[in-house]
Amino acid sequence: MGNRLPSRRTLLRSGAALAAWGLIEGCSSTGTEEGAGPTASSSAAQPAGTGAPTSALRQTMPAESMPHTRTFMSWPALEEVWGDQLPGVREDIAGLAQAVAGFEPVVLMARPDQADQARQMCGSSVEVIDLMVDDLWARDTGPTFVIGDQGLAGVDLNFNGWGGKQVHTADAQVARTLLERYGIPRIQAPVTGEGGAIEVDGEGTLMATESSWVNENRNPGKSRDLIEADLKELFGVRKVLWVEGVAGQDITDCHIDALARFAEPGVVVLHTPAPDTPPDVWTTASAQARQVLGSATDAEGRTLRIVDLPEPDFDLVEGRGKDFLATYLNYYVVNGGVIVPRFGDRAADDRAVGVIGDLHPGRKVTQVSINTIASGGGGIHCATQQQPQRPPTSPSAAP
Template sequence: MSRGSFSPTLAGSQLLAATVSEAESPSLPEPTGAGRRFGAEWEPHTRTFMSWPARDDVWDDYLDDVRWNIAELARAIAYYEAVVLLARPEQADAAQRACGSGVQVISLPVDDLWARDTVPVFVQETGGVVGVDLNFNGWGAKQPHGEDALIGRELLSRCRIPRLRAPFVAEGGALETDGAGTLLVTASSLVNENRNPGKSREVLQAELRDTLGVEQVIWFDGVRGEDVTDAHVDCLVRFVAPGVVVLDTAFPGAAADSWSRSSEQARRVLTEAADARGHRFEVIDLPRPDPALITGDGAHFVASYANFYIANGAVFVPRFGDRKADERACGMLKEHFADRDIVPVYIDEIAAGGGGIHCATHDQPA
């Protein structure tokens, strides 16, 4: 996809004009899990939330380029569903010009683009959608994100969506669900003193079940300390259907490293595990591109096709420059999302910052 190739309409655009206000969001009792469901990403969305990169002390000379990536991605998604982009008040006009009229930009102080982690996750209850504030703390205080830490409270208040504060610290990219009671997580990003000091896996598992309404939590070891997220699950294993997952795997012939060993450990877990319905998993390898052919670079570059995003009518997949691998990833996802467009997107600057398409987007269920 070339720059400027999308000219989005307000794709079924349910903009926030009717819902955004400064009113306080209704309060809820402490988590019980009763009647609560954490839906799958392929279920219908009301909108996609994104955030505008704000700080040159984070991105240095790459800030303009990463903003272009975000604007291009926002325009592409807005072709299929409503997109609401959060931007600092002094940057909102520039963000609106970059994204075009098909994207709604609202003024709300943000630090960076990682909406998957800073926007609350949404669960469904009998009374409607509830936003679960995961107490974002900059991925274990690795980076200062004072504004992003407040997004959960501020955004839910303005959207008049009830807010539920989780009893643990996590990020949206750390949680992957099939919508049918199964949750996938990495221990490295949850059972970690930088988020949840003193809490065991067993305690966190009970809290995840109660807060999100899931039944079965499947744990992978993950990787500690080698990236800012401590190895979020959304770059490792993703559901494409209940009981069916794609697994990020190393480029064939690549030397073993922490990430390939993490992938193999996840494979062993999935081979032995069952989902909430008691069904065994079908595991499909999703190989990374050839490192010699990718067009991006950087010590923190994330070249995982698993970090795709499922929107209404489309699946957005990173394009890394290895044409054979790019096409293979798109083809594999098309097999599982035959009724959706598969849209490859250039994200080299986002990937150089340590994330991907999924990291930069956050769905609100219908």
């Protein structure tokens, strides 16, 4: 695999090593603006690039299944991160972008000196824009979009390299820069986290892992209750369902989008280890999530139905490694379809298509091979970020 730096599921490149590259970002884990912390209120919608709130905005994050205006993606930039897998991961991203573009517009961010290559590999169905990025994880580095009475806004979650574990010189600025480019108001969050660390049902419920939020590497000194209050205000939810997750074993500290997802309100899809998997921290996390969510109710008082989504057999997966994220749960719902990973275990691949198709009736299921992306510890959902459409407003009644 060559001399490769730690990926999303490899732990703990030291801060000293990052500093030696000269790539460590100068922001704290609580803010990105020239050493200043976030704004005091997460409900203050700000024009991109300004620090002054303009108006109070009550906003909500729509479910992923609601219509999208477009999908944002990022072109992997750094050989230091991917080593000799860089050509392969670019092929995976190009294939994924083309698959998504079969359903809705795709805007792919790429460094100016790499944009032409991205255009050639992705083809005319994908719009490539010049924008400085470090890696492909648009779910985490880009804005998380919300909709309020005043329209669309983007929440900037102050990306800090998953708690200072990864290169984020350019990626720390992606949310701000992208929102500036599109003229979308920016909400700077009073917490630090990533888009893959939240999952909403669109009806007032959010799921999250404690390991990726109540963590000194992102939110030092903040209690779960304080973080929960911020998440409720940022994303317009009334109830947060917490599962433990796993801290310190992968670079994301166990994002929820690789553990549990909402298929619809009241229905949770759970990543399930393959049969005969030896007990470890990941099997324990899945079991703990099942116990908590199986006895929980959502914001509407519904008892949650849990649907298992088993992982593939590692012995049948090509190109696997110790960082490989072998979960079908990291799928992406698009306009009229669902994009699902294909790993090479034919029986498990087919089973995943059946389960996910049943959970999303009326949507075309498209499978995409992503084994190089997965070898970096992420998946389809990690590499995509939806911009939701604002629902049409009802015409005013005639006087």
